[in-house]
Amino acid sequence: MIFTELRTTQRQTQALSPRLQHAVRLLQMSSLDFSAMVHDMLGRNPFLEQAEAADGLEEGDPPAGPQPEMDGRAQDVVDAADTPLSSEATMPDDREIWNAEGGASAGRAEDGEFSALELTPVPCSLHQHLRSQLNVLKLPERDHVLACIVAESVDEDGYLRTPLEELAPLSGLEPPADMDEMQIALKRVQALDPLGVGARSVAESLWLQLPAISCEQTRQLAECIVRDHIELLAARDMQTLAERLGVTPAEAEAVCLRLRRLDPRPGWRFSSSQAAYIVPDVLTSKVGGQWRVQLNPAVIPKVRMNQIYAELFQRHRRQGDGEMASHLQEARWTLRNIDQRFATILDVAAAIVRRQRHFLEFGAMAMKPLGLKEIADEVGIHESTVSRVTNNKFIATPSGVYELKYFFSRAIVSSNGSACSGTAIRGLIKDIIDAENPASPLSDADITRLLARQGLVVARRTVTKYRQMLKIDAVERRRQHA
Template sequence: MQLSYTQQLGQRQSLVMTAQLQQAICLLQLSNTDLQSYIESEAEENPFVEVARPTSDRLREPALSKRSASDYDDVTARAAYHAPSLYGHVAAQFDLMFDTPRDRVVAECFLEAIEPSGWLGESLEDIAFRAAITMEEAEDMLARVQQVDPAGLFARSLAECLTLQAADKNMLTPIMSGILSNLPKLAAADLNGLSRACGCSMEELRNELKEVRRLNPKPGADFIYGDIAQREPDLIVSKGEEGWLVDLNRSTLPAVVVDEAKAETVTRDKTATEFVGERLSLARWLRRAVEHRNQTILLVGAEIVRRQAAFLEHGPAHIVPMTLKDVAEAVGVHESTVSRVTTGMLIVTPQGTFGLKTFFSTALSTDGDEASSSAAIRHRVQQLVKDEDPSKPLSDDAIAKIITDEGTHLARRTVAKYREMLKIPSSFQRKRRAKLAN
């Protein structure tokens, strides 16, 4: 066997993800609030980076048309109100309720086990083990912590939660106790069986059920506020003389300022020249990257607004089909860039505040030349359910037939999928709820 050496030359292209390229991609996904936090963290490490904080002026929202609560979410109005957290609300009461340090520590163990709904998320045995107390002491402490306001906190079940509230409102009659002991029958809308179990007439039962509806099954949920509902939008749409105008929300948009004067002062020391050059280069790159991020967001937002002019004029029912690829080709960027830009971004419009991702939907075939978007059809499904007769709710087949007769071809399974996305119960569940409500 003969061995020999050969040498070959070739060319190939490859994309190398440098650290700066990865940072630039991450900047596209940041909201204005997150961008400010990112720039502040960079300023702590780079002496030549300063944050130009946004002005304190609140954004000027466009005139809002009269829409239902489901179509409009006033982000800025809700952001102005900051309610205390569930933990802080209960902890403040514990400070007044428990005098001895030991009781306060044990109560803290119960507080650590509370869920956002207000219920206990751990068994009483686990809490007793963690607090190093007996089960009898745990039972006594549970009765004490359940006295906090609002009533129903620290419950271990739905029946216990509602019983605590009924007792607090002096509503715990024998019939009410019977109802709360037979909640499965109430959930199944078995009013006749529930009436027999409570030993009362149907009229008496209906009067008590009205009182049950006044109780809150999740008393802790009133203290929950999501991040999306509190932060201000990133883009603003307004109506101008020549059409719709899109602008960045300058009231929350930070900017990068490079301190060139400080760099010139430091460079007089020759030993620091290399460090200064590196940090100054990074500071200038960060400024360019933030400016490029703002420009890209503005271009993508403007293209979305241009395509969704009918929505801005008439509402969600007029959202036209649009994909990430359509916007990417119009703006001249990659499809993945549009996906990153629209993730988590909010835009305030005359129809309310929406995420940019809301406007992307696939096309459905119609009898006419223009296709309908899946977002508009979902809105139509929601509207049909809202306007239906509660005693005779529309089935998925009936909704599909109505929309098909209107010109958009829709299958029953598609209606079921849209209904689940909108968190709309089935026709059977809606009929049962209507029966209980009446």
């Protein structure tokens, strides 16, 4: 038989309160995401406003010192506002208003010169650039349509990755376009600027750019390499390539160097993507022999509580104002968590700088091994909090901008018992490779043996991993033939 019974059990579980969850989300955000979140909250929370008070002034106090003089146009507006209207007063018509205010361009500066907005070039996409060239060619309508279809199918790198067989039915022409017509349309597009556009492979793109090589002998050798030995060019096997071409390794290296100056992505300069700049959260500098750490004012949001709205709501609060009450509570939590976020970032960054001050003075070779637990114990927070603080947070130093987690690395014990960080070993590997003979570069095994002579026992695969992290090519790619 089956019996049904009820049991009551007790157990303890750890749950994050909504306030703590909100604080954790703010702490682990990057500066860009955090700024976007604050901007969004300013738009939907009536109790938050952007602080625009001048530095050193209390909110609501008039600015001290002499007031700036108004120009003539502003003074006319004030005088007109103070003058009472009479029946005899006549308002200017639209033409007078246009001549007085709108005759000049809206983008002109006050001194009559062009403003920076007017001088900013209008971005042109690759497709627009190609169409503008096709429009000036005297082509029959059918040929123009087919060339435009090919040009519109080019991707942002300048390559045509769609087969011509699939592009032919898109024209909608009668009779349908055949492959000969599509090939002619492709040749027309490939003849346009930039050189190499419309290619279907890297080899074809390089082939289309070969006329840019002025030296005839170099161009002939480059044609042979692109046509028959493109794999040797990619592998940088100069010895085999020189034997195939019947030239010396130095001559083959010179031709390959000229080929590498060609553009493998001819459409990249028309790309609309913009570079993402890193704004450091913390600034550090050496003042009076001591390293000082401060928050970057550019990342601190200028947000405050609207005290007038908050007091009015508290004074006239009723039963059905639950949504406004939640907005007020959210505003208070946000301001408190913003202060806590930047205070935690500053404390963690200051602790890191104290531990890694030798790195700031002498470079990567002086980096000490550092773990999350050491910083957590010094600041008095949990290791997970340190991990959140150091992720996507950056510090500006005299030697560059680094992510805070860059300063953490495990200890590697040397033969004499001292500890060395992975960052210091990477710096040592870079110095060894920079000092090597270009004609006889060092392999990863050779670098491993050199490190062992200095008392650093590192596996060869670890050296390979560090070399790849430094974005340094392998030994064969670094070899230069005399």
